[in-house]
Amino acid sequence: MRRRALAAALALAAVLALAVAPLPVSAHVNDVSADPQASSDGTVVVETAYVADDAWLAVYADDNGSRGDLLGVRRLDGAGFRTDHPVTIDEDIWQNWPEGEARTVHVALHNDEGSGGFDREEDGVLTSFGSEAADQLVLERGAPAYVGAGAFRPQSVDGPTVTVRSARLPTDGHLVARNVTEDDGTRTPAEPVGAAALDAGAHGSITIDLNERDYEGLGDRARIAFTVYRDDGDGEFGPADEPVRIDGRTVTTFALFNLTDDSAGGGEGSDGDDAQVTTATDEDDGLVTTTTGEDDRLVTTATDEDDGQSGGTDGTTDGAGDGGEDGPTGTDGQPGFGLLVAAAALVVGVTAHARRRRT
Structure with a gap:
């Protein structure tokens, strides 16, 4: 029994190790x-x-x-x-x-x-x-509203500035960052920690400056929510500005950030080993290949236009x-x-059970 339990734990540990290690494309899971x-x-x-x-x-x-x-x-x-x-x-x-x-x-x-x-x-x-x-x-169906910040890995930052990949605003407004690192399990955004004023339309590589005090309190890893807001007409983000909602749901996404001293390695927006990243242009259907800190990975950002596929x-x-x-x-x-977290929990549980049986 102990051998079977140990074998199961080792197998799950192997799966977990494969999932979290830097691996080529074929080793990761299907996800959308x-x-x-x-x-x-x-x-x-x-x-x-x-x-x-x-x-x-x-x-x-x-x-x-x-x-x-x-x-x-x-x-x-x-x-x-x-x-x-x-x-x-x-x-x-x-x-x-x-x-x-x-x-x-x-x-x-x-x-x-x-x-x-x-x-x-x-x-x-x-x-x-x-x-x-x-x-x-x-x-x-309406004026475009969207925000995209999810990445292959957490973005590494070495100061109170984060970059959001893309956003579309139906009116002049703001892209607002909120810290949700310490939440109640519902991923409800807390108070704003930074905002960027944007005109109506599509935007890419949006820089948001975080409040210095809030940045210092984030720790080594932070989960940040990004929400599209309408401006109330004064051009400054404040309590009178309302989030853009779709059937009662805010236009919001979440992203992970590693807070480092040198911004080495990590996800989009960081430096590290070169990797192929395919980024689209607004002018045509072409794709532009650049490099990122993701080794041996293909990342594709699509155009706003149809590429025939x-x-x-x-x-x-x-x-x-x-x-x-x-x-x-x-x-x-x-x-x-x-799912990786669940696999880790199973490893711990199986190992503990085997120990109890042995004692």
């Missing part, structure tokens, strides 16, 4: 995440998506909490971690979506079985540790098939992070 947002043209922006091989990224209507009709799909060529990836809802469906209406939609990663197009039945939903690579969000439910897609139940996804820019 998206947050409340508004779209004017039927584009759903998926904040993060990780796949270990060719795959499909699909958007579905909600059917009593499950995935319903297919709304749109695009192909993901090759393994890699993608950020701010757009999927376009079928034009006929979007034309019948009333202005100002918010609906729950689902996003899911699917296998690509190589049949030449998306088949909902044949190309099953990808899983990681027994959970589906899927998420759900609230989408409103995105489609609705006609032609390259097949909307047939029943919906399924959604599983949990990782958060804060680390694919499957919550």
